[in-house]
Amino acid sequence: MHTEPTVSACGAGEDGPAAELCAPRRGRPRSEAAEQAIFAAVEDLMESGKSLSELSIERIAAAAGVGKATIYRRWPNKEALLVEVVARLESPLPEPSGGTVREELVRMVDYMRKRGLAKRSRWMLKSALSQMNAWPELREAYQEQVVKPRRELARAIVRRGVDEGVLRSDLDVELVCEIVIGPILLRSVLWDEAPLDDPDLAEQMVDAVLNGVGAQPSGGRSR
Amino acid sequence: MHTEPTVSACGAGEDGPAAELCAPRRGRPRSEAAEQAIFAAVEDLMESGKSLSELSIERIAAAAGVGKATIYRRWPNKEALLVEVVARLESPLPEPSGGTVREELVRMVDYMRKRGLAKRSRWMLKSALSQMNAWPELREAYQEQVVKPRRELARAIVRRGVDEGVLRSDLDVELVCEIVIGPILLRSVLWDEAPLDDPDLAEQMVDAVLNGVGAQPSGGRSR
DNA sequence: ACTTTGCGATACGGGTCCGTCTCGTATCGA
DNA sequence: TCGATACGAGACGGACCCGTATCGCAAAGT
Numbered sequence: 322m323h324t325e326p327t328v329s330a331c332g333a334g335e336d337g338p339a340a341e342l343c344a345p346r347r348g349r350p351r352s353e354a355a356e357q358a359i360f361a362a363v364e365d366l367m368e369s370g371k372s373l374s375e376l377s378i379e380r381i382a383a384a385a386g387v388g389k390a391t392i393y394r395r396w397p398n399k400e401a402l403l404v405e406v407v408a409r410l411e412s413p414l415p416e417p418s419g420g421t422v423r424e425e426l427v428r429m430v431d432y433m434r435k436r437g438l439a440k441r442s443r444w445m446l447k448s449a450l451s452q453m454n455a456w457p458e459l460r461e462a463y464q465e466q467v468v469k470p471r472r473e474l475a476r477a478i479v480r481r482g483v484d485e486g487v488l489r490s491d492l493d494v495e496l497v498c499e500i501v502i503g504p505i506l507l508r509s510v511l512w513d514e515a516p517l518d519d520p521d522l523a524e525q526m527v528d529a530v531l532n533g534v535g536a537q538p539s540g541g542r543s544r
Numbered sequence: 545m546h547t548e549p550t551v552s553a554c555g556a557g558e559d560g561p562a563a564e565l566c567a568p569r570r571g572r573p574r575s576e577a578a579e580q581a582i583f584a585a586v587e588d589l590m591e592s593g594k595s596l597s598e599l600s601i602e603r604i605a606a607a608a609g610v611g612k613a614t615i616y617r618r619w620p621n622k623e624a625l626l627v628e629v630v631a632r633l634e635s636p637l638p639e640p641s642g643g644t645v646r647e648e649l650v651r652m653v654d655y656m657r658k659r660g661l662a663k664r665s666r667w668m669l670k671s672a673l674s675q676m677n678a679w680p681e682l683r684e685a686y687q688e689q690v691v692k693p694r695r696e697l698a699r700a701i702v703r704r705g706v707d708e709g710v711l712r713s714d715l716d717v718e719l720v721c722e723i724v725i726g727p728i729l730l731r732s733v734l735w736d737e738a739p740l741d742d743p744d745l746a747e748q749m750v751d752a753v754l755n756g757v758g759a760q761p762s763g764g765r766s767r
Numbered sequence: 768a769c770t771t772t773g774c775g776a777t778a779c780g781g782g783t784c785c786g787t788c789t790c791g792t793a794t795c796g797a
Numbered sequence: 798t799c800g801a802t803a804c805g806a807g808a809c810g811g812a813c814c815c816g817t818a819t820c821g822c823a824a825a826g827t
Contacts, residue, residue: 348802349794355804372679374597377784388805393786456595482759489752489759496727496748497757503726504719511729525719529712533756534720536705536712571772572824578774600814611775616816 351394358385359392363406367444373456376403404462410445411467414474422482423527429475430505431523437509438517446510475502488531500530574617581608582615586629590667596679599626627685633668634690637697645705646750652698653728654746660732661740669733698725711754723753 362385366376378399382389396402415432417425436442445463475498482488488497504526508515519525585608589599601622605612619625638655640648659665668686698721705711711720727749731738742748 347796348800349796349804351803372597374595378786379784382805386805388807389786390788390806391804394803398786486759489757492748492752492757496752499727499730500723500749500752500757503728503730504722505726506734507722507726507729510734525715526723529715529719529723530753531756531758533754533758534712534715534723535754535756536709570826571770572774572826574773601816602814605775609775611777612816613776613818614774617773621816 352391355385355387355391356395358387359395359402360406360409361385362387363402364410364441368440370444373403373448378402400456400458403459407445407459407463408466410441414470417478422478422485422487423531425478425481426501426527426531427523429478430502430526431520433502433505433509434517434523437505443509472498501527504530575614578608578610578614579618581610582618582625583629583632584608585610586625587633587664590671591663593667596626596671596682601625623679623681626682630668630682630686631689633664637693640701645701645708645710646754648701648704649724649750649754650746652701653725653749654743656725656728656732657740657746660728666732695721724750727753 359381362381363376366380366384371380376399378389378392381402382392392402396405415428418428420428437446445467476494479488479494479497479501482497483490483494505523508517582604585604586599589604589607594603599622601612601615604625605615615625619628638651641651643651660669668690699717702711702717702720702724706713706717728746731740
């Protein structure tokens with residue numbers, strides 16, 4: 322199917338400190354610059370609004386100023402390349418700051434807001450949704466490496482809120498998570514034109530969700 | 545660019561009562577069966593999980609048991625066909641029932657929940673999000689014909705709630721809409737595995753959003 | 768009867784893409 | 798120095814696709 326690259330015994334695509342341990346390579350070493358150029362080209366193409374199906378190896382190679390062989394030497398096919406791009410793309414999760422649960426929620430929502438402003442992440446967010454249906458490998462990588470840790474972070478904060486008595490304990494934790502992050506995801510992923518500039522947006526969202534959008538000033542809370 | 549079909553003066557794709565008014569066609573009339581077969585084929589392909597870029601005219605024609613020319617006689621290109629498919633796909637909006645604002649919100653959310661269970665709509669929901677980036681015409685048709693009326697329905701209900709004093713008036717109407725429909729959209733569109741079966745889900749979501757997920761029983765509502 | 772149009776099928780030119788392969792050259796270890 | 802491997806460039810075969818055109822036949826009007 323695919324000509325096994327000589328380096329593959331070390332773990333594909335990894336040339337960290339482990340490389341010299343298992344394969345004291347003989348010939349000319351692979352160009353780090355070429356690799357960076359490939360990643361940069363993919364990200365540039367994403368940023369320019371290309372859809373997943375428009376990201377052909379040929380286009381990527383041309384944009385990177387690189388021969389196709391240089392790509393195929395590193396990844397067996399398009400999927401593998403994009404999976405690695407996905408893995409590299411995401412910025413690190415915001416660390417728990419030790420503040421209030423409300424503050425943590427605001428931080429998380431605001432992190433998502435800012436990320437919605439960054440084109441590259443936005444491309445990936447959107448592409449992750451539909452195109453990946455036809456691409457289980459890519460979809461799974463994205464779910465595993467991006468979605469899952471974020472959902473778990475949200476769950477952890479919500480659980481802490483329940484434990485501390487700040488959040489209602491009669492609701493499903495999942496449901497609370499969805500209510501907290503649903504609105505910001507709606508804006509940052511689903512609706513293109515929605516404004517994300519307001520730096521207070523996260524705070525407004527979290528407070529509205531915490532206090533409820535219903536107008537009853539005090540009574541009748543448990544339906 | 546494209547050989548104008550003879551029928552086009554009547555409005556493409558429409559062969560209702562208007563047809564005989566403007567063009568007492570001469571030769572063999574177009575086969576209604578072929579048209580239905582084409583629509584059915586596209587929807588079947590969608591349902592089978594094909595992505596937008598996999599929906600080629602050739603594939604559609606083969607699946608419909610129809611010649612390519614029969615498709616190109618009706619639509620000038622792939623986009624036009626898919627735009628019409630999108631237009632046909634959506635089920636009618638739920639009508640206002642005259643109930644409480646809360647009941648209306650529950651009805652709307654529950655409608656979205658049920659729709660999330662229907663595969664065809666789900667395909668379109670998901671594809672609408674990313675793949676259509678590369679396809680402005682299709683995206684616009686979807687936004688105009690599907691998204692917009694739903695957002696307006698939501699806005700109308702929320703405004704009524706504000707007028708009746710059931711919803712907080714100190715919040716942006718858009719924000720309230722997002723908080724109400726964000727969670728259900730999250731489940732029905734973004735997360736594949738999320739359960740949508742619980743018939744009480746809509747009620748739970750709406751009530752949680754109305755009452756707030758914060759635990760404070762009465763005090764400290766305005767942050 | 769005769770024309771007009773639609774039908775399914777299929778051939779066609781032109782295009783993009785994939786993944787492999789071969790050039791001539793560059794850079795490493797031995 | 799020499800073999801091994803990398804590099805950019807691009808040719809190559811095969812696949813798929815688009816949109817048009819052409820078959821022979823079918824169904825309608827005049």
